[in-house]
Amino acid sequence: MNRATASLPRSVAAHAILISYTVIALFPVFVILINSFKTRRSIFGAPMMPPTPETFDLVGYRMVLTQGDFLTYFQNSFIVTVASLFFVLLFGAMAAFALSEYRFRGNRLMGLYLALGIMIPIRLGTVAILQMMVASGLVNTLTALILVYTAQGLPLAVFILTEFMSGVSDDLKNAGRIDGLSEYRIFFRLVLPLVRPAMATVAVFTMIPIWNDLWFPLILAPSEATKTVTLGAQMFIGQYVTNWNAVLAALSLAILPVLVLYLIFSRQLIRGITSGAVK
Amino acid sequence: MGSLNIENVKKSFGQVDVLKGIDLDVADGEFVVFVGPSGCGKSTLLRVIAGLEDATSGRVVIDGRDVSSTPPAKRGIAMVFQTYALYPHLTVKNNMGLGLKQAGTPAAEIDKRVAEASAMLSLEPYLQRRPAELSGGQRQRVAIGRAVVREPSLFLFDEPLSNLDAALRVNTRLEIAQLHRRLRATMIYVTHDQVEAMTLADRIVVLNGGCIEQVGAPMELYNSPANEFVAGFIGSPKMNFIEGARLGESVRTIGVRPEHIAVDPHKGDWKSTVIHAEHLGADTNLYLDCEKAGLITVRLFGVYNAEPGATLYATPDPARTYRFGQDGRRI
Numbered sequence: 001m002n003r004a005t006a007s008l009p010r011s012v013a014a015h016a017i018l019i020s021y022t023v024i025a026l027f028p029v030f031v032i033l034i035n036s037f038k039t040r041r042s043i044f045g046a047p048m049m050p051p052t053p054e055t056f057d058l059v060g061y062r063m064v065l066t067q068g069d070f071l072t073y074f075q076n077s078f079i080v081t082v083a084s085l086f087f088v089l090l091f092g093a094m095a096a097f098a099l100s101e102y103r104f105r106g107n108r109l110m111g112l113y114l115a116l117g118i119m120i121p122i123r124l125g126t127v128a129i130l131q132m133m134v135a136s137g138l139v140n141t142l143t144a145l146i147l148v149y150t151a152q153g154l155p156l157a158v159f160i161l162t163e164f165m166s167g168v169s170d171d172l173k174n175a176g177r178i179d180g181l182s183e184y185r186i187f188f189r190l191v192l193p194l195v196r197p198a199m200a201t202v203a204v205f206t207m208i209p210i211w212n213d214l215w216f217p218l219i220l221a222p223s224e225a226t227k228t229v230t231l232g233a234q235m236f237i238g239q240y241v242t243n244w245n246a247v248l249a250a251l252s253l254a255i256l257p258v259l260v261l262y263l264i265f266s267r268q269l270i271r272g273i274t275s276g277a278v279k
Numbered sequence: 280m281g282s283l284n285i286e287n288v289k290k291s292f293g294q295v296d297v298l299k300g301i302d303l304d305v306a307d308g309e310f311v312v313f314v315g316p317s318g319c320g321k322s323t324l325l326r327v328i329a330g331l332e333d334a335t336s337g338r339v340v341i342d343g344r345d346v347s348s349t350p351p352a353k354r355g356i357a358m359v360f361q362t363y364a365l366y367p368h369l370t371v372k373n374n375m376g377l378g379l380k381q382a383g384t385p386a387a388e389i390d391k392r393v394a395e396a397s398a399m400l401s402l403e404p405y406l407q408r409r410p411a412e413l414s415g416g417q418r419q420r421v422a423i424g425r426a427v428v429r430e431p432s433l434f435l436f437d438e439p440l441s442n443l444d445a446a447l448r449v450n451t452r453l454e455i456a457q458l459h460r461r462l463r464a465t466m467i468y469v470t471h472d473q474v475e476a477m478t479l480a481d482r483i484v485v486l487n488g489g490c491i492e493q494v495g496a497p498m499e500l501y502n503s504p505a506n507e508f509v510a511g512f513i514g515s516p517k518m519n520f521i522e523g524a525r526l527g528e529s530v531r532t533i534g535v536r537p538e539h540i541a542v543d544p545h546k547g548d549w550k551s552t553v554i555h556a557e558h559l560g561a562d563t564n565l566y567l568d569c570e571k572a573g574l575i576t577v578r579l580f581g582v583y584n585a586e587p588g589a590t591l592y593a594t595p596d597p598a599r600t601y602r603f604g605q606d607g608r609r610i
Contacts (some may be wrong), residue, residue, distance in 0.1 A: 171364035171437075174331050179378035179425075180352030193368060 029255070036060050036248035043244055060249030063236075070250070072225065073232035078257060080142055080228060081210050084149035088206050089199055091150070092157025093165075097187050099158070100166040101173070111162060117155030122148070123215060133220055140223040148216050153206040164198035165191060200268040207265075211258045229254045281342060281355070281432030281465035282307045283328065288337035290323055297323045299489040300337070305467065305482075310459050312468045314476040314512070315486035321469045322437060324486070328467065329435055330354050342432050352381065354433075357426035361438040363418040365410035365425075371397075372406040375425045389428075396427040399461070400454070416447040423458070436468040440475060452478060473513055477501075485509050507607040510534050516564060519575040523602070526571060530610060534601040537564070537578035540593050542585075547592025551575075553585045567593055 034050045035043045042055035049055070064070050099111045122129075129148060130139075138144040168191050176186040192199070217231040233250035236243040283305040290298040297320045305311050313321040326332040328339055330351035338347050346354045357378070365374050375396060376389045397403050400420045410418055419439060426434055436455070440448045456479055459466055470476055476483050477497045485492040485500065485508070493505040497513075504510035510518050516537045523530040541547070542565065551569035565577040565585055577593060585591060602610045 169362055169364060171360035171362045172366070174326075174329075174351075175358070175360060175364035175425075176366075177331060178329065178351045178356065178358050180350075180381035181377075189368065190366065 032248050032251050036245070036252040038245075040245055043248075057245070060243075060245030060247075061253075063243065063246040064249045064253065067246070068232060068235060069224065070229075070232060070253070073227050073229045074253075074257065076142060076226055077211060077228040077230070077254075080145045080149065081207055081258075081261070083142075083146045084153060084210050085203055085207055087146065087150040088153035088157050089203060092154050092202065093161050093192060093195070093199065094187070095154070095158045096161035096165050097191060099162045111158075115155050115159040117151075118159060122152045126215070126219060130219055138220075140221050140226050142221065142226055144220045145216055145226075145228075148220065149210045149213075153202075153210070156205060157202045160202050161195060161198055164195045168194050196268055200265040203265045204262060207261055208258065211254075283433060283465065283467070284338075284340040285324075285328070286338040286340070288324070288327055288334045288339065290320075290327060290332065290335050297489055298327070298334075301489075301491060303484060303491065303494070305465060307465055308463045310466045310468065310479060310481045311484060312470060312476040312480035312482075313484050313486055314470055314473055315492075316512070317471060319486040320489040321471075321486050325358075325435055325437055325467060325469045328433070329356055329358050352378075355431050356433045356435055357429045357431040358435040358437065359419070359422045359426050359439045361441050363410070363415075363422045363442070365418055365421055367410055370407050370409055371402060371413070371421050371424075374410065374421055375428050378425065378429050392428040392430070393424075396424040399427065399458070400424050415443055416451060419443060419451060420454070423455070427458070427462070432465065434464055434466040436466065438470055439468075440470070440472070455479065473515065477513070483513075485512060487512075504601065504609060506609060507532055507534065507603045510601055510603070510609070516576045516578060518601075519572075521572045521575070525573065528602070530602040531605050531607075532603040534603060535595040536599065537576040538580075539596040539599040540575070540577045541596070542567075542577055542579065542583075542591045542593050544589075544591055547594040549575075549593045549595075551591055551593050553587050553589045553591055555587055556583075556585050558582065565591070567591060569593060 031047065035047060037051040037058065037060075038055045039057040039059070042049070042051075046055075051057075095114060099107060099114070133139050133144045138147070172190055172194075173186050176190055181189070212230060213228075214230045214234070217226075217228045218234075221227070222231065229250065233247055233254065236246040236250065283303075285301055285303040288298055288301045289296070301320075301324060303311075313324060315321050323332060327334045328341075330339075330346065330349060334347065338345055340346065341354055341356070366377065369377065372393055375393045379389045379392065393406075397406060400423060402417070402420055402424055405413060405417060405421075410421065413421065419442075422439070439455070440451055443451060452475060455466075455468075459479075468475070468479060480497055482494060483497055483500055484494050487508050492512075493500060493509045500509055500513045504513065507520070511520065511534075514536055518534045518536050519540070521533045521535075523533055526533060549567075549569040549571050551567040551572075554566040554568055554574075556566075557564040560582075562581065563579045563583040563585075565579065565583070567575050567577060569575055572593075575593065604610050
């Protein structure tokens with residue numbers, strides 16, 4: 001900020017609001033993190049205190065890594081998230097390109113139809129989805145989850161990317177056509193790189209609900225071999241006794257991979273934004 | 280080399296007729312400029328020639344070959360766009376060579392042609408740069424170079440100078456004129472700027488509302504416009520139009536160009552008051568309120584001092600006064 005537009009009271013107020021929001025938003029994560037390093041007794045005795053030398057205990061992590069097959073759970077979550085993300089971005093971008101680039105009968109209607117999924121929660125169709133998966137023999141496979149999540153992510157992807165793609169210069173696409181590029185090359189080589197910031201936005205919005213989902217893994221793929229991390233952490237939550245050390249440790253570990261993915265995409269996001277603004 | 284025939288081309292977008300039956304023949308080596316106000320269909324016509332839009336009906340013939348259903352890359356054309364439309368991920372050299380590479384031209388031949396074109400457009404120092412590292416004028420030269428290397432039978436220019444600043448526009452205009460003289464290629468050029476049209480064209484096609492109003496050499500359009508629209512569109516400042524009835528004539532409109540009116544402080548045909556004077560150095564534009572003819576513009580060569588509010592007498596040159604009938608056609 002420069003001196004001409006800044007005023008001390010105003011910037012103090014702005015910072016106070018933003019800092020208090022940050023604290024509120026990060027507080028649950030913070031509590032999970034500090035308590036995952038504590039003994040069971042001190043979790044309940046003083047849940048707000050950070051671990052001290054007396055209360056420090058890695059029992060939760062030890063339990064998570066020895067009991068249950070957490071490496072497999074992580075791998076499952078990762079495969080499902082990355083594969084769904086790939087298909088959402090690929091099909092979403094292709095549909096968006098068709099909707100924004102080609103004039104055909106029912107174009108508007110098709111766009112509306114594809115975006116309708118934003119308004120209707122996919123969970124309403126759980127019973128039908130389960131029946132379909134049973135009929136096609138996909139229960140207890142990661143494929144089932146990938147298919148469902150791809151369907152869940154597509155509407156928003158199509159909606160956001162259509163807007164961005166119609167902003168890509170027509171002249172550029174036409175220059176490609178005159179130079180004899182195929183529509184596929186125009187799409188992959190000319191258009192996709194230019195909408196990269198939008199792709200990153202869609203990726204972040206799509207990825208987080210998939211990683212955190214408990215519903216569909218529980219219903220469609222609860223077997224030991226196909227459990228995801230969120231589902232795996234549930235095994236420490238019992239009806240009468242809950243192993244809080246292990247639950248907190250599992251949740252803390254589950255943050256890491258998604259954080260890495262987020263950092264990758266948000267860097268793209270920032271690079272995209274600045275490269276467009278500072279010509 | 281490159282002739283172009285357009286036969287009764289029509290184009291509609293839904294209910295809207297953008298082109299209402301265009302017939303045009305362009306001879307080999309000609310520089311033809313399409314000019315007209317926004318929305319007159321000139322860019323659409325260019326896109327139909329390029330194959331980027333399909334005509335609703337009619338035929339496009341390039342070099343005696345009906346290309347109505349040929350894809351753009353196989354029509355033997357090259358196009359330069361208003362927004363340059365360079366490939367952002369490729370260097371200048373690869374930008375220029377991509378079309379040839381797609382057509383399967385041997386690498387040695389591509390290198391030779393890129394070298395020739397970049398020498399012609401003085402682009403050699405920039406061959407390894409990407410478009411983002413070039414200025415606007417350089418980018419447009421790369422876009423022109425990309426068209427040149429393809430050695431097309433037909434060059435298409437879609438308002439190539441509109442995004443450049445005034446000084447660069449003059450330079451690039453000159454370069455395009457030299458390019459045409461050097462390559463002797465057929466060029467179609469779309470613009471809404473009548474100065475570009477007058478300076479570049481062998482023939483100008485004036486379009487309005489999806490129809491051709493007049494086709495002719497620049498001076499032909501200036502000296503004998505076919506109708507009121509062409510008369511008003513060609514020439515700057517615009518021709519003065521005066522209702523025939525005000526001057527006691529039976530025609531609908533009388534037109535006289537600002538440069539064909541003389542002024543005198545003491546005597547003349549139309550007594551008038553000076554409203555405003557614009558001094559451009561080489562010439563002076565006077566805005567006059569005439570008792571008989573209403574508001575008119577007068578262009579005088581050199582410096583002429585006239586204060587607003589002063590009384591002047593304006594006299595139109597009778598030999599260069601145009602009369603237009605009820606249908607707008609010149610009588």
